[in-house]
Amino acid sequence: MAGVQTVTGALWRRVQWWGSTCAKSAKPVKSRNATAMREYSRAGCGIRRRGRGSAGEEALGLARAEARRRGRSDIGFSVADAHALPFPDDTFDVVHAHQVLQHVGDPVLALREMRRVCRPGGIVAVRDSDYAAFTWFPEIPELDEWLDLYRRVARACGGEPDAGRRLLSWAHTAGFTDVSATSSTWCFATPEDRAWWGGMWAERVLKSDMARLALASGGATEGDLRRLSEGWRAWAGERDGWLSLLHGELICRV
Ligand SMILES: C[S@@+](CC[C@H](N)C(=O)[O-])C[C@H]1O[C@@H](n2cnc3c(N)ncnc32)[C@H](O)[C@@H]1O
Numbered sequence: 001m002a003g004v005q006t007v008t009g010a011l012w013r014r015v016q017w018w019g020s021t022c023a024k025s026a027k028p029v030k031s032r033n034a035t036a037m038r039e040y041s042r043a044g045c046g047i048r049r050r051g052r053g054s055a056g057e058e059a060l061g062l063a064r065a066e067a068r069r070r071g072r073s074d075i076g077f078s079v080a081d082a083h084a085l086p087f088p089d090d091t092f093d094v095v096h097a098h099q100v101l102q103h104v105g106d107p108v109l110a111l112r113e114m115r116r117v118c119r120p121g122g123i124v125a126v127r128d129s130d131y132a133a134f135t136w137f138p139e140i141p142e143l144d145e146w147l148d149l150y151r152r153v154a155r156a157c158g159g160e161p162d163a164g165r166r167l168l169s170w171a172h173t174a175g176f177t178d179v180s181a182t183s184s185t186w187c188f189a190t191p192e193d194r195a196w197w198g199g200m201w202a203e204r205v206l207k208s209d210m211a212r213l214a215l216a217s218g219g220a221t222e223g224d225l226r227r228l229s230e231g232w233r234a235w236a237g238e239r240d241g242w243l244s245l246l247h248g249e250l251i252c253r254v
Pocket residue numbers: 044045046047048049056080081082083097098099100103104105
């Protein structure tokens with residue numbers, strides 16, 4: 001399906017691990033909604049947006065199909081802006097955003113919204129990468145250039161690519177007082193994982209919002225992007241290729 005990719009294999013297992021961590025933290029809250037939201041968070045975590053246009057609706061099409069496949073008619077899906085959630089106060093037991101706060105213009109406002117729609121006794125759970133802390137081998141200069149370009153473009157779009165280290169401070173500013181902060185990593189070091197992660201970035205640096213904005217802003221030329229793409233392919237083809245990616249995580253009790 002154009003524009004949307006389902007995460008498979010080892011990465012999916014890592015996403016599921018975080019989903020189950022959130023679910024365990026939510027156990028004291030007993031209601032049908034809690035189960036529904038746990039399932040929702042898993043489905044949402046399994047989809048990555050790429051490209052432009054109706055990707056949100058496209059992603060939800062996949063999520064709805066997956067819910068149908070599992071025979072779950074008690075899960076609702078909708079597209080909304082995290083800064084202004086279209087739900088009444090105290091609606092959900094678990095409110096979860098995975099790799100989202102790094103992209104929003106005002107992550108503190110988004111966290112306040114998540115808290116508003118969460119019932120007393122429930123949890124708000126977030127996890128975001130911290131790009132500056134990504135590390136890899138071998139030392140391929142194009143990957144350093146890619147990181148620098150990605151962080152500049154993400155900030156020019158109003159996001160914060162080094163969100164992981166800031167989550168706790170954002171949560172405190174948003175008014176949360178009972179917060180557990182942890183971190184975790186993903187490691188890409190098998191041929192399958194390298195092909196997935198390296199192949200994804202080799203494509204994204206050529207065809208994505210990032211590529212379009214890098215070109216439009218003069219941050220990179222088409223030749224630069226082709227070079228970065230080749231850098232990712234070279235890394236993916238390395239027998240010794242290894243990459244670790246850091247996330248910040250929060251469980252905020254409401
Ligand atoms: C890196 S993707 C993460 C997708 C998925 N949660 C995952 O973990 O694979 C970032 C997501 O943030 C969403 N996003 C960006 N700004 C948003 C906003 N203001 N409100 C809601 N979602 C937003 C995008 O639509 C995109 O789906």
